[in-house]
Amino acid sequence: MVRIGLAGIGFMGMIHYLGSQRVKGAKVTALSSRDEKKLSGDWRGIQGNFGPPGAKMNLNKIKKYQRYEDMLADPDIDLIDICTPTHLHPGMAIAALKAGKHVLVEKCIALNTKEADAMVRAAKTSGKLLMVAHVLPFFPEFAFLENVIRTEKYGRLLAAHFVRVISQPDWSGDIGDSGKTGGPAIDLHIHDTHFIGLIAGVPGRVFSNGLANPDGSVQFLSTQYLYGDNGPVITCDSGALAMKGRPFAHGFEVYLEKATLVYHSSSQPLTVFTQDGKSHTPKLAGSGDPIEAFTREIQAAVNGVRDGMEPPLLSGQLARDALVLCHKECQSVLKGKMVLVG
Numbered sequence: 001m002v003r004i005g006l007a008g009i010g011f012m013g014m015i016h017y018l019g020s021q022r023v024k025g026a027k028v029t030a031l032s033s034r035d036e037k038k039l040s041g042d043w044r045g046i047q048g049n050f051g052p053p054g055a056k057m058n059l060n061k062i063k064k065y066q067r068y069e070d071m072l073a074d075p076d077i078d079l080i081d082i083c084t085p086t087h088l089h090p091g092m093a094i095a096a097l098k099a100g101k102h103v104l105v106e107k108c109i110a111l112n113t114k115e116a117d118a119m120v121r122a123a124k125t126s127g128k129l130l131m132v133a134h135v136l137p138f139f140p141e142f143a144f145l146e147n148v149i150r151t152e153k154y155g156r157l158l159a160a161h162f163v164r165v166i167s168q169p170d171w172s173g174d175i176g177d178s179g180k181t182g183g184p185a186i187d188l189h190i191h192d193t194h195f196i197g198l199i200a201g202v203p204g205r206v207f208s209n210g211l212a213n214p215d216g217s218v219q220f221l222s223t224q225y226l227y228g229d230n231g232p233v234i235t236c237d238s239g240a241l242a243m244k245g246r247p248f249a250h251g252f253e254v255y256l257e258k259a260t261l262v263y264h265s266s267s268q269p270l271t272v273f274t275q276d277g278k279s280h281t282p283k284l285a286g287s288g289d290p291i292e293a294f295t296r297e298i299q300a301a302v303n304g305v306r307d308g309m310e311p312p313l314l315s316g317q318l319a320r321d322a323l324v325l326c327h328k329e330c331q332s333v334l335k336g337k338m339v340l341v342g
Contacts, residue, residue: 002026002302005077009038011048013083019294026302030063032071039064072099085180090115097126104131104301109319116320132319134194138296140284141270155257159233164250167242183217189238194322210333
């Protein structure tokens with residue numbers, strides 16, 4: 001049994017807690033929060049952009065720690081699941097690794113590359129796993145896409161366009177603070193750069209056009225990922241510009257040698273168009289409940305701890321490279337020119 005210590009009881013902490021209830025071979029045995037009300041089980045003030053609203057929780061069988069350091073000192077915890085704002089991730093993750101714990105940390109891995117590199121080094125030094133919770137590959141549509149690209153079921157990836165646009169979130173004070181999250185081009189768009197890195201690797205250069213806020217954070221961008229003469233040709237639009245009537249939408253059009261895959265969360269289920277002029281909607285796993293994706297994500301982390309192997313979809317290096325790509329795109333927006341990724 002993998003024993004999980006959950007750090008941070010905000011919206012994402014609640015979602016991880018709910019997702020963990022369905023994981024096999026693990027359970028949350030401890031919680032850490034500076035908020036006594038939340039430690040008592042009163043989560044009614046928590047809200048987010050999906051899933052159930054916060055409620056009263058029965059935490060009688062779970063250890064509670066106001067001090068994160070005290071939870072790290074608990075010898076009966078194997079995996080620390082960090083769900084605090086991004087600017088806190090590096091210090092908390094490195095402290096957990098030094099304490100001999102495996103770590104699952106919510107995306108983004110960190111706010112800057114230097115801190116992300118320090119986290120990756122700390123994991124190598126400690127011999128423990130640093131896993132970064134990028135949930136997108138665990139959603140059924142994206143899991144299907146990743147699989148057909150990896151296996152080349154429909155041939156080689158030729159081109160793709162991704163979209164992820166939200167309205168300005170107002171359900172969390174932290175989510176709107178670019179000093180804590182990096183702003184939409186980091187906190188939101190990193191879902192896209194992580195997935196693009198997963199299916200195509202890191203591009204040599206990027207060119208982004210976008211809109212910047214007065215504090216220098218990027219609110220919206222449209223990016224070309226330049227892989228050279230042999231492609232693939234990949235583009236993405238991402239940011240926080242939509243009206244509240246449609247608070248969230250994401251999707252893709254992907255062109256393979258023998259099929260085109262189209263999905264848009266607000267208008268079209270995943271559809272496969274094939275060379276014979278036909279199309280079909282593939283059967284996807286799960287009920288459509290978004291918490292199921294987090295269960296699959298946490299299950300992968302638990303399996304990694306059990307097997308002593310880093311799950312590829314939760315790779316710290318992949319998460320670090322996704323952060324670098326976001327920053328390069330922001331540089332391109334602010335400089336108005338193409339940027340070398342390196």
